Amino acid sequence: MEIKNKQQGIKVVADVLDIVGGKWRGQILAHLCDDPKRFNELKTVLNHITSSTLTKELRYLEDIKMVERKIIQQTPIIVEYRLTNHGMSIKDLIKHIVEWGLKHREIVFKKD
Amino acid sequence: MEIKNKQQGIKVVADVLDIVGGKWRGQILAHLCDDPKRFNELKTVLNHITSSTLTKELRYLEDIKMVERKIIQQTPIIVEYRLTNHGMSIKDLIKHIVEWGLKHREIVFKKD
């Protein structure tokens, strides 16, 4: 797991930020770190996200195998989203992001 | 440096990604991790970025005190961009991002 050259390392930064970035994906992954959540649970904790946006983001995260969708046959039928094994590995990264953010509040809170 | 509650932690994720995210900022910071770079050096390594976009991104990073701009009086005059002390602290985070990205290539490279 060696960084072959600087340029490659930096491309990876851009690619990872493409996955985790955007307005919602980081937050969705962070929420799923704790435990699986249903569609409407996510919709509630992600204040102001619309159904269509949440659906799109979840489908994307499914496509890249970060999240899996599980239909639970009960009545009414409910759908649960949880991190895959790959997805689990993002927990540490999110922890690092939170740590950096809390340590540098003056930057993080100044930004807007 | 304690996470008071889940919701706060997750807001921080979103805020940090706001700073580091976007198409260019992560890459710019990653390039500046190694050593200071001049405007046109950055423009070269960041393939396809335009002058105006690079200027905007650098001004933003200056505003939030991640990067500092140093004019070097020689001829022709050159301008050097380097991480501030705050900025330095992002090195570790970028290292973690690269590590995760390389370990999960199948996700990172599938995404598009």
Add this chain to the structure above:
DNA sequence: TATACAGGTAGTTTTCAGGATACTTAGGTA
């Protein structure tokens, strides 16, 4: 005189993630 390099600025246009709004499917319940 003019051409090149370094580091930009100004103004306009394009693109597309995310938002707004309304509708859908399917079983259960009064």
Add this chain to the structure above:
DNA sequence: TACCTAAGTATCCTGAAAACTACCTGTATA
């Protein structure tokens, strides 16, 4: 027969990020 909840879909629209194009300033070199 109508309505409720859960989990979406379908369309169209908007705003902001980034791109495109052109121009500017100062110094030096031919």
